């Protein structure tokens with residue numbers, strides 16, 4: 001019966017046996033084979049999307065949780081672990097300690113002190129852009145979609161299209177990875193500094209926090225850390241918001257202390273294209289025509305920024 005149970009339904013997140021942080025509820029996602037029309041998770045009916053993907057919220061308790069998934073009468077039980085809540089830190093008198101101060105990030109050791117300005121006045125052939133497809137390699141898959149597709153692959157597919165769109169505009173482009181290989185996080189920004197690249201654009205696809213419902217969280221956004229990254233992020237976001245209007249909401253430019261956005265030398269930003277964790281997002285991300293439109297928007301946003309006159 002195990003074989004038929006495995007055929008009936010797959011679970012992409014949380015993986016069976018996965019340990020989650022201390023949460024009272026988490027999303028669970030997966031896919032059913034064609035023809036399955038009835039899905040019940042933890043006693044509640046769950047909507048199956050056009051592609052067979054599904055997602056729902058499940059209640060969890062500290063320790064071991066057994067979640068029953070019934071697809072057309074065939075049950076699969078998935079065991080998920082939930083970590084214990086950490087005890088609050090107390091002072092000598094038993095009062096809660098104040099939260100720790102926010103982290104202060106130091107300049108990247110290999111970066112120059114001088115921030116580079118936008119390459120206005122340079123011809124496209126003199127401008128070098130580093131495109132960074134996020135994650136990669138067997139251990140760092142990034143987020144996982146209901147059918148078990150990895151964010152690292154979606155990032156590489158979009159990054160290749162962005163590279164093609166930028167090359168078509170005449171820019172020089174280098175990628176931090178051209179295939180499914182692991183690249184250490186800090187080496188990604190290091191390369192851009194060492195080559196004195198004019199800009200660094202990291203390409204990602206978003207995932208909701210495990211206790212947020214992916215069915216109601218979906219948007220595009222571009223993240224920046226410092227002033228030199230802000231105008232690059234704004235130019236790319238403006239074009240992305242335009243091309244995705246009526247498709248998904250645009251959350252605009254957001255501030256984020258990511259390792260790849262904190263570059264003090266090279267204008268840098270991180271694109272969170274869409275959410276891979278909702279079945280609708282998963283389907284949209286693998287639409288090649290839509291992906292090329294998004295890639296063209298990123299390239300056009302870059303070109304807008306690169307030709308801005310420096311104040």
Ligand SMILES: [Zn+2]
Nearest residue numbers: 134142204205
């Ligand atoms: Zn990512």
